[in-house]
Amino acid sequence: MSREKVLVTTEWVSQNLDNPKVALVEVDEDTTLYNQGHIQGAITFHWRDDLQDGLIRDLISKEKFEALLSKNGIANDTTVVLYGGNNNWFATYAYWYFKIYGHQDVRLIDGGRKRWELDARALVTEVPTRTATRYVAHDRDNSIRAYRDEVIAAIGTRNIVDVRSPAEFSGELAAPAHLPQEGGQIKGHIPTAKNIPWSKAANEDGTFKSEAELTALYEGAGVDLAKDTIAYCRIGERSAFSWFVLHELLGVSNVKNYDGSWTEYGSLVGVPVAVGA
Amino acid sequence: MRTCGATPGGPSLDGVDLTTQSVIQGAVLRDGIADGVPNGTPVVNAHVRLLDRDGEFTAEVPTNTQGQFRFFAAPGAWTLVVLAPGVRKEVSVQAALGTPADLIVEI
Numbered sequence: 001m002s003r004e005k006v007l008v009t010t011e012w013v014s015q016n017l018d019n020p021k022v023a024l025v026e027v028d029e030d031t032t033l034y035n036q037g038h039i040q041g042a043i044t045f046h047w048r049d050d051l052q053d054g055l056i057r058d059l060i061s062k063e064k065f066e067a068l069l070s071k072n073g074i075a076n077d078t079t080v081v082l083y084g085g086n087n088n089w090f091a092t093y094a095y096w097y098f099k100i101y102g103h104q105d106v107r108l109i110d111g112g113r114k115r116w117e118l119d120a121r122a123l124v125t126e127v128p129t130r131t132a133t134r135y136v137a138h139d140r141d142n143s144i145r146a147y148r149d150e151v152i153a154a155i156g157t158r159n160i161v162d163v164r165s166p167a168e169f170s171g172e173l174a175a176p177a178h179l180p181q182e183g184g185q186i187k188g189h190i191p192t193a194k195n196i197p198w199s200k201a202a203n204e205d206g207t208f209k210s211e212a213e214l215t216a217l218y219e220g221a222g223v224d225l226a227k228d229t230i231a232y233c234r235i236g237e238r239s240a241f242s243w244f245v246l247h248e249l250l251g252v253s254n255v256k257n258y259d260g261s262w263t264e265y266g267s268l269v270g271v272p273v274a275v276g277a
Numbered sequence: 278m279r280t281c282g283a284t285p286g287g288p289s290l291d292g293v294d295l296t297t298q299s300v301i302q303g304a305v306l307r308d309g310i311a312d313g314v315p316n317g318t319p320v321v322n323a324h325v326r327l328l329d330r331d332g333e334f335t336a337e338v339p340t341n342t343q344g345q346f347r348f349f350a351a352p353g354a355w356t357l358v359v360l361a362p363g364v365r366k367e368v369s370v371q372a373a374l375g376t377p378a379d380l381i382v383e384i
Contacts, residue, residue, distance in 0.1 A: 015349070033339070036322075085339060100312040114339075117322050165335045167351060177327055177336035177348045199334035204360065271334060 006248045007110045007208065008081055010119050016081075017041055020213040023074050023130065027051075027094040028083045028111070029237070035121030039083070039116060043072050043130065047090045047135025047237075051097060057141075057260075065101050066135045080106040087199070087206045088112035093240040095248075100145060103137025110252070111206035118205055144247065146230045146256035148264055151190065152271055159229040160193040161218075164262070169195040171275040175234060185266035188275040190232070195277075196221045196275070198238040201245045214245055225252050232258040232265070247263055280314035285323045286381040299372040301327065303380030305340050305359055319344025320384060330354045344369040359384060 008016075014067040016022050017040050024042035026034050031138070031154075045051060050068055053060055060068070074080060080098060084091035088108055109116065117123075119258040124249040144152075154160055171187035189195070200217055201209055218225060229246060231239040236259030243257040265271065287302025293294040305325065307317030326337045330353060339345050348355075350372040357368045357380075364384045372378050 030339070036342070055318045114324050114360075117324070117339075118360060118362055123358065165329075166331075166333055167329060167335060172351055175349075177350050180293075180349050181351075197334065204358070204365075 003211070003249060006107055006244075008107050009110055010116050010121060013039065013081065013109055013116075014121060015084075019079075021077070022079045022081055023072070024081050024083070025072075025074075025091075025094065025198050027082060027090045029084070029086045029090050033085050033113065035125070037125055039057060040122065040124045040126075041128050042083075043128060045072075045094060047093065051094065057264075059097065059100065059259075062137045062139065065097075066137045068144035069135035069137075070133050074135060075133040076104070076136060078105070078133075081109060082106065083112045083115045083116070087114060087202055087241070089198075089237040089241055092244045093237040093259075094275055096144065096243055098238040100140050100142075102141060110204075110208060114206040131180075143254075144243065145257055145261075146258040148258075148260055148268065150256075151230055151232070151258050151260075151265065154230050155190060155272065156192045159223050159227050160190055161223060161229060161231045161239075161246075162189045162193040162195050162240060163198040163231055163233045163239050164189075164195070164197060165197050165199075166277065168262075169193075170277050174222075181215070185263060186273060187266070188273040189262075191266060191272045191274040193232075193274075194221050194223055196223070196242070198233070198241045201242060208245065208249060211250060214250055218246070218250075225250070228254040228256075230258050232261040234262045235259070236261045281347065287347055287377070287379050288341070288343075290377060293375070293377075295375055295377065296367055297374070298351045299352045299374050300347060300370050300377035301350050301355075301357070301370055301376055301380075303353060303382055304344045305346070305361070305382045305384060308383040317383065320361055323359055323364075323384070325382075326358040326360065328356040328358060332356065357382070 026044045082091040231242045233239040246252045247255040286304035299306040305323045323340045327335045359366045
């Protein structure tokens, strides 16, 4: 996979602000960020209100995805450029989401909102209007999504990569440290999982490390990249980031994001759990 | 505008159960007249990274419109790294249950 097909630089974005074939979409964990200021011309998707079913725990349906993109003026041949706060966590989740529904040309801003801000580039508050389209989505591509039974069956046979922080992996924390330490589920990790935090794939400014560094990161942690791999975290966003690294940047073929992640696995009755480093 | 001697720095702790949470919080301010006294304006959308005792990344937040940030850590030693355009600053901090670590970081 060529990096140029899936990543754009902040400079590329600055030069394509008025490109009608490009749709900039901001997806944040902290959904107040967009209204404080965003890249000129960017629209926003709300990770929960727009991208979660709301009744059952699942992605929105194909029909709802088509309606969302049509309403927001995204056509099948639009180059969708995603970015967001928190090192692109939720933007990468949206990237994975666009690939689930088969969008052809979707890319991330390397470094996301943080790199844009550290570059001291302009943010605006004006909300753009885009002309509605008639978007047609593909059926879900479940080759990049893992479900719980597949994860249980993968213990000891496939690569399982836990991309949470070491403190969450060991069972010391139940959630990322910028969130309250709540949650009824137990703490720990899926047995045989390797702890390779998502953050190790990124530089301090949020940009991705080089392919050579990334390959060394995973192989150095004992991941056989010739085998099938499942990535998980707490709710599937950070593992979408690591899925992006493995599947889109390194071109590893069978990599799935387990978006049920620890909030599902850590609540299942009777499944094996490990604690400690 | 803060003045010398003002109490630090982070968002209100109303509603935070300090008996169960080890809070690290504060505010990032410009060192207004470069005299080491944190009397400058809040730095909005600085990025504050939390590293554990081994220097491993644990979490990151942008500062709010008052330059404030907050983490819910575990008791122990942590390092904050503050990033803003052209600026990088590290600060060591101890977290504990009961008493929040509340800091002013001047850049």
